[in-house]
Amino acid sequence: SLMPLPPFTQMAQPFAKVPPPLPGNVWLIFSFPESGLGFLTAEMFPRIPQEREPWDALWPQRVADRRARFVRTIxxxxxxxxxxxxxxxxxxxxxxxxxxxGAPFDQRDPRRLIIQLQDFGFSTQLPGVEPKRRSELIRDDLYALAYAYLQLLFSSLTTSPNEDDGVFTPASGMIYDQETLRDIFERKFKMDFKGAGRDWAYQREEWEHVCKELDGPDDTQEGWKLLHAMINCRGAASRSKGG
Known part of the structure; x- marks a missing residue:
């Protein structure tokens, strides 16, 4: 009698007659996480329950620091x-x-985190692209990544009171989308992250941990400066072309 096909062969059968990708197409090869649970998107991270350490109730700031460090690692x-x-x-x-x-999204150990990119449907192959357009595409990626980081920061580190045990917890449901953040920092504060945008954020008690993370351990404001540079990089290119 015939042996049953292994699961992966059964899954591959419907694609047996699908032609291979054309030469020059982008191929994605993903490694599989050790946990076997698969990768989750960074967009999901703020809502993922995290294990607590026994001493978290005594030092709630350590919880915030641990979470901020993990977001920084992402x-x-x-x-x-x-x-x-x-x-x-x-x-x-x-x-x-x-x-x-990414995986695993365990904020206690950022060293194990593996990050990969997906969704290359709008990608552009840079060889052969004229230099001006090539620079624009690279700057667009940096601009978008800055807002991805900003969205992750605000969604992960915005806090709400937890009167039960005093432990730092992210605000339930406070997920910031990029359009909201653009409205705040671009339209309201004219992309001034280092000045007016930072000053305004510090007035919001629920954004305390976001501001501390962007200020850095020595209050050098390195995070604000980096975001300012990445988000303004497209405008900087336009200004340089205009003289």
Missing amino acids: FEKALAAVADCHDAGVAHGSISPASIT
Whole structure:
């Protein structure tokens, strides 16, 4: 009698007659996380329940620091992934928290985090693109990644009172979309992250941990400066062309 087909063969059968991708198409090869649970998008991270340490109730600031460090790691590894794409000659074209995937999303150990990019439907292959347009595409990716980071920061670190145990907890349901953040920082504060935007954010008690993370441990405001540079990079290119 015939042996039953293994699951992966059964899954592949419907695609047996599908022609292979054309030469020059972008191929994505994903590694599978050790947990076996698959990758989740960074957009999902703020709502993922996290394990607590026994001493969290005594030092709630450590919970905020741990969460901020993990969000920073997501951004750093996403930035490295975008740089790898550019080095490989591909501009992503639609970066958002939904196109950044990762595992495991355990904020206690950011060293284990693996970050990958998906959703390359609007990508552009850079070889052959004229230099001016190539620069614009790369700057567009940096601009989009900055807002992805900003969205992740505000959605993960905005707080609400927890009167039961005094432990830092993200505000339930406070998920900030990029359009809201653009309205705040671009239309209201004219993309001034280092000045008026930062000053206004500090007046909001629920954004205390966001502001502390962007200020950095030595209050050098490095996070604000980085966001300011990334989000203004497209305008900087326009100004330089205009003289």
